Amino acid sequence: MNRIEQDQPIRRILVALDSSPASLAVLQQAVALAVTLKAELLGLFVEDINLVRLAELSFTQEVGLFSATSRRLEIRYVERQLRAQANRVRQALATLAGRAGLHWSFRVARGIIATELLAAASEADLVILGRVGASSRGKGIGSTARTVLLQATQLTLIVHPGVRLQLPYLVIYDGSPVAQKALVAAAQLTPVQNSQWVVLILADTPEASQHLQQEADSNLAAQGITGRYLWWRSMDGPAALRLIRAEGCGLLVLASNGTALDQETIFALLAQVDCPVLLVR
Structure with missing residues (x-):
């Protein structure tokens, strides 16, 4: 019988983060797993370049959720919102990872989300993704997760908000x-x-x-x-x-x-x- 050779240990975990409540649940699971593995945790927040480019178009409008009034979507507003979201995500990572005594880092990138994730994944042994991202709704596999699953070479863990990894x-x-x-x-x-x-x-x-x-x-x-x-x-x-x-x-x-x-x-x-x-x- 063939004995399986010991695989490369998981020393660095990349977790994809966004501003959604579901992303916080994914982060909590990533922290728990990093504690189990005694691994470093790298958080990545990607500023979606498609959103930025959309805001640069003069005819782009946003409609208020409650007022139903429209106004021009300005690039300064979008960039301010992205910075605020990244700061909130970083603070959540700092709080949870610090409380767990983990070595952690946080990175903000601007580009196509899947492309930036794949680039960052080259530095990790394990990539953790939510099944869907902030822009997705309902069940199914988000486009970002699908692209990463097709192209990444690292171990990839797909998690669901509120569902912890457990036996069996x-x-x-x-x-x-x-x-x-x-x-x-x-x-x-x-x-x-x-x-x-x-x-x-x-x-x-x-x-x-x-x-x-x-x-x-x-x-x-x-x-x-x-x-x-x-x-x-x-x-x-x-x-x-x-x-x-x-x-x-x-x-x-x-x-x-x-x-x-x-x-x-x-x-x-x-x-x-x-x-x-x-x-x-």
Whole structure:
């Protein structure tokens, strides 16, 4: 059996922040995870260049929420609001991270949000995103999260406001190198020793399933984790969603390539599950 090599430890966490109440909830989860991992926390606030450019157009108007009156959207007003939002976000990060005794930093960038996130992600081991941003509404995957998930090479954790990362973890395992990497990456996020995960083995035959179970079990045991194993020959999105809900998983761990679930199926799951999702590449 192949023993999984120890992956790079998570030493620096990037968390994408904006002015929404949901972003504060994401920040709280990022702080808690940084404490568990003894990691540095980097907060990033991006001034959306598209909003700035819109304000520079002479015909752009804004309509008051309560007065229903319109006025010209001025660039000075927009920039003042962006600075105020960044200051509030920085203060929230300083308060929470300082209270937890974390080493932290904060950065403001101006540009296309997804582009700036991807650039900053190159300095991090783990990227934490909310499923939707300040400009999104309802369920689904925001455009920024979708772009980062498609292009980032780092571990990416998608979280939901008010839903904390907790046991049990559910891992889909097919023996591929990226699935093996997912076992190690998720183990770093486990807050307690001697925890139990649900491991879904994808294999064509009982013999292949038994081999993969022994492989996964050996590697999890080396990290103080036990597994409860399920065997499926194949999986589609609806079947995966039913299983996730039935197991009540506290973290879904997915390999974003090289497994039975294609990219669109993964995005469909992200839009519907209520638990955090760790994507491993």
